[in-house]
Amino acid sequence: MIQKEVRGLVIRTTDVKESDRILTIFTAEMGVVSALATGARSLKSRKMSSTMQFCYSRFLLYKSGEYYRIREAELIESFFGIRNTLEGLALAGYVAEVLSDVTVAEAEEDLLRLSLNTLYAIAEGKHPTDRIKAAFEIRCASIIGFMPDVVACSECGERQGDFYFNIMGGSVMCRACNEKRARAHALPENPHESQIVCILSETAKVALSYCIYSPLEKLFSFTMPDEDMLLFSRATEEYLVNQLERTFTTLEFYNSVKPRK
Numbered sequence: 001m002i003q004k005e006v007r008g009l010v011i012r013t014t015d016v017k018e019s020d021r022i023l024t025i026f027t028a029e030m031g032v033v034s035a036l037a038t039g040a041r042s043l044k045s046r047k048m049s050s051t052m053q054f055c056y057s058r059f060l061l062y063k064s065g066e067y068y069r070i071r072e073a074e075l076i077e078s079f080f081g082i083r084n085t086l087e088g089l090a091l092a093g094y095v096a097e098v099l100s101d102v103t104v105a106e107a108e109e110d111l112l113r114l115s116l117n118t119l120y121a122i123a124e125g126k127h128p129t130d131r132i133k134a135a136f137e138i139r140c141a142s143i144i145g146f147m148p149d150v151v152a153c154s155e156c157g158e159r160q161g162d163f164y165f166n167i168m169g170g171s172v173m174c175r176a177c178n179e180k181r182a183r184a185h186a187l188p189e190n191p192h193e194s195q196i197v198c199i200l201s202e203t204a205k206v207a208l209s210y211c212i213y214s215p216l217e218k219l220f221s222f223t224m225p226d227e228d229m230l231l232f233s234r235a236t237e238e239y240l241v242n243q244l245e246r247t248f249t250t251l252e253f254y255n256s257v258k259p260r261k
């Protein structure tokens, strides 16, 4: 019988029969794995506290037929504080849904570390959820192969002033170059060149760079005025959603419950 020990984050659970639970686990070793935890919902079960959604646990898996089953599960971190606020819980749900979608071979370990840091920050409650979300989005996009080039204008190298973030191309352009480009393309309008563009203040652009390159443990430690934060978080959301070419119901839910400024 093939046994495997993995560490992983439970990103989804489905209850089956009276007391069983099917887990979708994001692991560094195997990417996304589904496994059956028999008896996990029984109050007597030692698996109960280590197999809930958002638990980071050590699992001993064995293969039975085509499926994995969980022989043992030991809790490493429950991130229980996630449940202290509705927006925190909603954001954690979004992180989990993104993880279930973006498995990229060789990036799993980095993605798992980013996600654990993100859930820790949500649970800790020291940083606003909007900042945690935006930093997660741009860092996640970078890890899975969509790192944008946002240090300077892609045309002239300008680093100061307002910028236009080309969401599909992953590059920024200064105001002067953008106007030049708009004039050159004024006639005839080619619909195939229509772009999604987010306006970035200089501060919002610097924040994008920061979140791409900062050490993971300092990822959420930055501040900026509200108006810059608005531009920054709009850009990170547009960027991740467009690179992944899908929408997330958990994202819509988060946006419906997040605190309004």
Ligand SMILES: [Zn+2]
Binding pocket: 153, 154, 155, 156, 157, 158, 173, 174, 175, 176, 177, 178
């Ligand atoms: Zn320029």
